[in-house]
Amino acid sequence: MLELTGITKAYGGRRVLDDITFTVGDGRMTGFVGGNGAGKTTTMRIILGVLASDGGAVTLNGTPITAADRRRIGYMPEERGLYPKMKVLEQIVYFGRLHGWNAEGARRNAVELLERLGLEERMDDTLESLSLGNQQRAQIATSLVHRPELLVLDEPFSGLDPIAVQTVQQVLADAAADGAPVLFSSHQLDIVERLCDDLVIIAGGTIRAAGSRDALQTEFGGAVYEIEVGGDIGWLREQAGIHVLDFDGGRARFEADTDAARGAAVARAAAGGDLLRFGREHTTLAQIFTEVIR
Template sequence: MIDISGVSRSFGERRVLDDVSFTVAGGRMTGFVGGNGAGKTTTMRIILGVLTADAGTVSIDGTALTPADRARFGYMPEERGLYPKMRVLEQLVYLGRLHGLGAQAAKRSAESLIERLGLGERGNDTLESLSLGNQQRAQIAAALVHDPTALVLDEPFSGLDPIAVEVVLGVLRDYAARGVPVLFSSHQLDIVERLCDDVVVIGGGKILAAGSREGLRAEHSGSSFELELAGPTADAGWVRERPGIEVTHLDGGFVRFDAADEHAAQRVLTGAVEHAQRSGAGVTVQRFAPITPSLAQIFKEVVR
């Protein structure tokens, strides 16, 4: 587990990180989201030791990170740094050797990643001859070639088409399944929501929300509910007359509403059962559930 605790950083008079604290658990995918200038890249650079913190600590499994620990991390920076005129396979082998792999081990790892990431026919091509999406795949391979103990990836899905996204997701899931902590930033909230176990939202250099994906959705679900009645005479119009209820959408037997409190919502459910019993003709309560927000909705809520 990577633990970021009380990290602050300023550039001159501008404070870009303010007491940032969160964890990246082993074996879990953690999405790091925030607007431009929120502090994501600075935080990642501090984790990797590219920048130093003015205050706070970064540790792994309870021990302060050392240069040797960081050398075993896989890092994909925001600024892509591969050599444009170097062949892809040659470049990955070279990077594997820099991380301490033997020549044969580095070649095996590079060839395996090239195949898994869909670059099997492009290994002998120069980086600059590849499309931007394939350059991105090569950059991801560079972060993985030395079999890292943790992954810190800055916008790994940028420029990838949907098929390439699925390929990269599969590779990252495999690393997480092996117990590797995986932290990545992304502006593509739909991908974060689909992939991540945990989510960290940062804004203005401060952590605005952090927790498991489902925990955050439950925490921000508020008091909105949906009720669906099924049957030829199903009608949910009576919900508007219930105390403490504000109907936001009504269509026959389907109603979406806000409840003043838990008791008001419970009274609607009780009323639905009674309505179904009175109506007869096969009317049933098909569904009654709180409305859980998407990550995009939570993001808008916490950053405003």
């Protein structure tokens, strides 16, 4: 488990990170979201040791993270950092060897990854000859070629078309399924919501919310409910303590003054024998994000 505790960072007297505290669990996909300048990249660079924090601690499995630990991290920066004149396969192998793999093992890993990422026909092409989306796939391969025990990815889905997004999602999900903690940032909230197990929301250098996706949807979601019955649900408008937002035939969205009022409405629908569906309205990550940083 990766854990950040009380991380602070300031530049010229301006604090850009203030008491950053969150965890990334083994086998968990953690989405790290925030606006431009919120502190995501600075936090990631501190995890990697590229920047030093002014205070706080980064630990891996309960002990301070070391240079040896960081060699086992797969990192992808937001800015592309590959060699444009170098062939794709050659440089993926090169990065694998930098992390300690021998030539044969690094090549085997690189070929497998490039095939999974849909670049098998471009292995012998130079990076600069690839589209921006394919360059992004190659960069993702460099972060995975040494089979890291932890992944830290800054905007891994940037520039990818929908098919490529699905491919990369599966590759990252497989890494998590093998037990690796995965921390990734993205401005594409729909992808984060679909892929992540946990969320960390940062704004102005502070953590505004952190926890499992389901827990945050419950905590920050509005108390709007959806109900569907087999007949007409017009009676719900006359139900005490219920405020119908909209309805169409047997479907309705409503708010309730109290849990008792909500329960009475559901009980009435069930007593009629035609209750088909009832639940809290789904709250999107975009709605949670907007509410949290407001």
